Amino acid sequence: MNDSPQSSSDQGRKALHAVLRPVAAADRWLDRVDPGTHRRIKGLRLVTAYGIAAALGTLQDIAQSVPSSVSLGYLAGSFALWASVSEGKATRAESSRDLTLLCFSAALGAALFVMLSEPLQRFGRAGPELILVSGAFLVGYLKRFGVLGAGIGSQIYIGELLAYGAHLTIHDLWAIGIAALIATLGSVVPRMLSGPAERPAVAAVLSAGPPVSPGRPSPEFFMGLQAAIGALIIVVLDHLIALEESTWAITACTYVVAGSATGTIQRVRRRIVGTLIGVPIGLACLPVAEHAPLLIWAAAALAMIVYAMALPERYDIACGAFAFTLIVTLAASGMHSIPVLAARAWETLLGGTLGLAAAMFIFPLRSAERSK
Structure with missing residues (x-):
């Protein structure tokens, strides 16, 4: 007989360790992202x-x-x-x-x-x-x-x-x-x-741009101009081909523009990575959103906490958490159309790409380090 109290106790400890291992890993990840x-x-x-x-x-x-x-x-x-x-x-x-x-x-x-x-x-x-x-x-x-x-x-x-x-x-x-x-x-x-x-x-909230030159508009003026021109292009595209969710593209274009072309490239890359991870996870949760909306709202709240933790250094994690939150909260509110949700995802990527193009070709800014 192997069902001794000692073996049962060992099995219990192993089972407890198996359960607590993911919790410990999550706790270590939280400490790395948010040490204090x-x-x-x-x-x-x-x-x-x-x-x-x-x-x-x-x-x-x-x-x-x-x-x-x-x-x-x-x-x-x-x-x-x-x-x-x-x-x-x-x-x-x-x-x-x-x-x-x-x-x-x-x-x-x-x-x-x-x-x-x-x-x-x-x-x-x-x-x-x-x-x-x-x-x-x-x-x-x-x-x-x-x-x-x-x-x-x-x-x-x-x-x-x-x-x-x-x-x-x-x-x-x-x-x-x-x-x-x-x-x-x-x-x-x-x-x-x-x-x-x-x-x-x-x-790190504000990306460092080049110093202000006498007689020249501030770098922030050009950042605003880049975002506005990118947004205007999206408005024109919406008028021509009727985008499904043009405001998502405008928003992505607006927020990827950083204080330099290099910074914008990094933000676009991280936004794309985050969106490509967060959206599929959110779409996978759609059945849960339909049958257990309270659970989905709790998951969305946790995702927003991760969003706040990741900003500003881990923009990719923040974008992934926010993309997940948007998808599941829309689903919990009654939006279950996969084509519409997918359109919001790809038009977000479209907006990020246009924001990148604007930052690279419309009065491009160099970083403060490179401008010295």
């Missing part, structure tokens, strides 16, 4: 900010008082989420100030879109998309004002993008303002609670 756990805390904070803002926006007393064609919770949650991603200060007071500015910058972008889109409707779908070109320019140009400037430019573009996707009109201005207030509350409260446990990594 600071970004994990930020990841938890941005997920919490989204949850608080989205929940407040769906409260019946608030939602009923805001006549709007869009979900107030969705708008407020998105404002709060991306404000939390862009914010990068070390103290509660500075972070709260920046979060407020960032939330209202997103509202400004949405308001600009609804006010400008109506006269551009006569140009068809390409008309409102032209407004996104202005946001693409600001994403690059406002980086000249540091981390906060970069965040404000990004938030203005995100506000325009949300307004475009939700088909907001001039009648939704009141809802946009209320969403900004809710988003401010939803994003500031978690930051006040996280306190000094966060140490934002801002050194």
Whole structure:
């Protein structure tokens, strides 16, 4: 007989070690990506900010008082989420100030879109998309004002993008303002609670470009111009061949442009790698999204925590986590069309490629090191 207590105990320990081995490997990976756990805390904070803002926006007393064609919770949650991603200060007071500015910058972008889109409707779908070109320019140009400037430019573009996707009109201005207030509350409260446990990594957020030359526009101006021209080409392509998800291409083009052509090449390569990994994993989870949406939302929250941890150094991991999040949350919200989801993937790659071409051929910038 080999069923002695000693052999049973050994088998139990082996089984426990087999179960804990992947957990230990994941823990070691987390320590390499985020040695001090600071970004994990930020990841938890941005997920919490989204949850608080989205929940407040769906409260019946608030939602009923805001006549709007869009979900107030969705708008407020998105404002709060991306404000939390862009914010990068070390103290509660500075972070709260920046979060407020960032939330209202997103509202400004949405308001600009609804006010400008109506006269551009006569140009068809390409008309409102032209407004996104202005946001693409600001994403690059406002980086000249540091981390906060970069965040404000990004938030203005995100506000325009949300307004475009939700088909907001001039009648939704009141809802946009209320969403900004809710988003401010939803994003500031978690930051006040996280306190000094966060140490934002801002050194690598802005790619180093060449120094400013006297009498010549700043490198950030050319970055904005590169993103805007790439976005404009996508708008023209959409008008000519009717792209399925042109805004995904515009967004990819906007965010891959870095402070130098070399930096843009690296960002494009990492975005492609991340997208090619994250999208198939997300598509594989579609059956789960249909039958267990709560599990999928939990997986999306974990992916956003990984996204916050990976930025800015591991852009490939961040893009993969974000691509996975987008696919599974769309599926959990009822979008199960494989052709549409695939179109969003390949048009993201198209946008990245156009952003790379713009950075290489339209006023190309050299890195600071090479310009010396």
